[in-house]
Amino acid sequence: xxxxxxxxxxxxxxxxxxxxxxxxxxxxxxxxxxxxxxxxxxxxxxxxxxxxxxxxxxxxxxxxxxxxxxxxxxxxxxxxxx
Numbered sequence: 001x002x003x004x005x006x007x008x009x010x011x012x013x014x015x016x017x018x019x020x021x022x023x024x025x026x027x028x029x030x031x032x033x034x035x036x037x038x039x040x041x042x043x044x045x046x047x048x049x050x051x052x053x054x055x056x057x058x059x060x061x062x063x064x065x066x067x068x069x070x071x072x073x074x075x076x077x078x079x080x081x082x
Contacts, residue, residue, distance in 0.1 A: 027053060 027042045040056070042049045 025043065025045050027044055028039055042053050044050055044053070
């Protein structure tokens with residue numbers, strides 16, 4: 001069953017895999033850094049957007065391994081049932 005969760009950035013890739021197993025069709029990334037925040041929305045049924053999500057996940061993992069930015073404390077992933 002899909003629901004809203006908050007995860008640490010380090011667990012992002014594992015969480016994304018779990019979301020796909022649940023059959024969710026929408027994915028929202030919510031980033032917060034200090035007083036600033038922004039969201040990115042993806043349609044997982046759209047192949048082009050799936051590729052973008054894959055690139056985003058790999059980029060996040062690379063950034064975590066390269067730079068430890070203490071201002072970004074967590075990544076909220078919201079998703080809903082199909």
